[in-house]
Amino acid sequence: MTAPTRVPVRTRTSADLIRAEEPVLAHNYHPLPVVVARAEGTWVEDVEGRRYLDMLAGYSALNFGHRHPALVEAAHAQLDRLTLTSRAFHNDRLAEFAERLAQLTGQDMVLPMNTGAEAVESGIKVARKWAYDVKGVPADRATIVVAADNFHGRTTTIVSFSTDETARSGFGPFTPGFRVVPYNDLAALEAAVDETTAAVLIEPIQGEAGVVVPDEGYLTGVRELTHREGCLFIADEIQSGLGRTGRTLAVDHEGVVPDVLLLGKALGGGIVPVSAVVGRRDVLGVLRPGEHGSTFGGNPLAAAVGTAVVELLETGEFQRRAAELGTVLRDGLADLVGKGVVGFRSRGLWAGVDIDPALGTGREISQGLLGEGVLAKDTHGSTIRLAPPLTITEAELVSALGALARVLGRG
Incomplete structure (x- = not known):
């Protein structure tokens, strides 16, 4: 033929x-x-x-526009040197990226990943491990409280707690361990939190839902509630973070510091996929070698571009x-x-x-x-x-x- x-x-x-x-x-x-x-x-x-x-x-993902000269220059320079080692070895770009990203966000440690959904999945794993190792939740009993109309990605675990039937229908059986409450409702959130709660996972502003901005004081209330109840506050800033809202992070509008931040999209400058889980040392420190990983997470090209993104944001x-x-x-x-x-x-x-x-x-x-x-x-x-x-x-x-x-x- x-x-x-x-x-x-x-x-x-x-x-x-x-x-x-x-x-x-x-x-x-x-x-x-x-x-x-x-x-x-x-x-x-x-x-x-x-x-x-x-x-x-x-x-x-393109907060800095298409092909920002500083980001393209960083990518070109790194392409001429080294692109991937896997995390089986160290690379000379990762430490600076992690140090500067932690400083920019006011956190201690960085877990580098690739996509936003990976960052969310990683945050869920970290929260559960922390619940068992630190909080003392009985094995396999940890719960995470999330908000209705959320959008955190489309992996099988994430759609398990989605209320969007387009993303959810036809993809069961679903992962257990999540409780869904109305967004911007502190009373409902408080009622859902108990001794099994590992974390409250929310978007400071719900993007896919239509850029839904919560009432003033809601994020402060989430922070106070999670402190009081002894669970983590995980803020998904994948869309809202890194300059989009007029602050480095959307939570900065209320002066709130979550235990864990999920970052992505703009972190790769529109050039390569880069995401990260950023958090306190006593939270991210629960991970041990072999418990979580990514072949491409933290690769030298991603770290070089991510560092250049942080440099742009450091100027304000x-x-x-x-x-x-x-x-x-x-x-x-x-x-x-x-x-x-x-x-x-x-x-x-x-x-x-x-x-x-x-x-x-x-x-x-x-x-x-x-x-x-x-x-x-x-x-x-x-x-x-x-x-x-x-x-x-x-x-x-x-x-x-x-x-x-x-x-x-x-x-």
């Missing part, structure tokens, strides 16, 4: 490439119909050369930009309330925007924005989220808000 003639990828149109994916890619995503080929800063370009302002930033510049431009974003969205926007929630350069359902679903609004040269993404129903790179200019942000206004005006 004669092999089919294949058109070189670089000469294919966006439509060609989208059609080519259909038979060979698993359908675990439903992307918008744009095929990105190049990117720089806050802008991406498709295969036909059309430019789009990126208002999603890889769900915060990106946190300040997110806070200042967050005011522009908030004010611009407030002007659209009653003009197609029925409500919104924002913190720094991060917003969940509820669109009047009569105007369309979140996906339909996102497709309208695509036609205006702006990339955004829906969450659920008629809600879209906006999370531009922290390098965005005020003029670019105002332009994106203008595009949203035009799309809503056509509804």
Whole structure:
């Protein structure tokens, strides 16, 4: 049989490439119909050369924009030296990365991993081990309290405590040991905590749920409750952390220091997957060799890029930009309330925007924005989220808000 003639990828149109994916890619995503080929800063370009302002930033993985020069330089330099040893050996980049990340976050120890879901899974294992070794919970009885409408990933353990049926349905049997309570409800949380509780695991701001910001004092209450009840407070800052909300961490808005932080996405600078569990020495110190690991976790390339990310955050510049431009974003969205926007929630350069359902679903609004040269993404129903790179200019942000206004005006 004669092999089919294949058109070189670089000469294919966006439509060609989208059609080519259909038979060979698993359908675990439903992307918008744009095929990105190049990117720089806050802008991406498709295969036909059309430019789009990126208002999603890889769900915060691109907090510093596409191909930030300092991060690309760090990656290039490390590629010329060493990329992987596995943790069977030491490498010369890991110590500095761990030291500086611990200092940036005010913690003692770092467990390097790769993806956000891995960080969450690792945090769960650490919490259970701590419960048995330190708290004295009977074997296999440890529980972890989580919040409804959470998003911590899609592994089999994590979907066991998800309330999103799209992520959960069809993937049982589920892992036991989790109790789900309403988010932003301290009374419900207190009622769920008992002598078996190893940890309370929450997002300081729920991203996938639509950038849900809790009431002032909620995080402080979680911290006080976990102190009082003798369990850990684990904050999943994978989307909310590393400058996104106008502070290094979202918990910083209430001056709260969790026992364990889960970091990812922006930690890899949009170049390589990098995540980490960061915590107190008496918590992460429960792990012993062989009990947990990762071939790629803490690899030299990841450590080099991660260190460069920490260097950017150490200046405070990106946190300040997110806070200042967050005011522009908030004010611009407030002007659209009653003009197609029925409500919104924002913190720094991060917003969940509820669109009047009569105007369309979140996906339909996102497709309208695509036609205006702006990339955004829906969450659920008629809600879209906006999370531009922290390098965005005020003029670019105002332009994106203008595009949203035009799309809503056509509804």
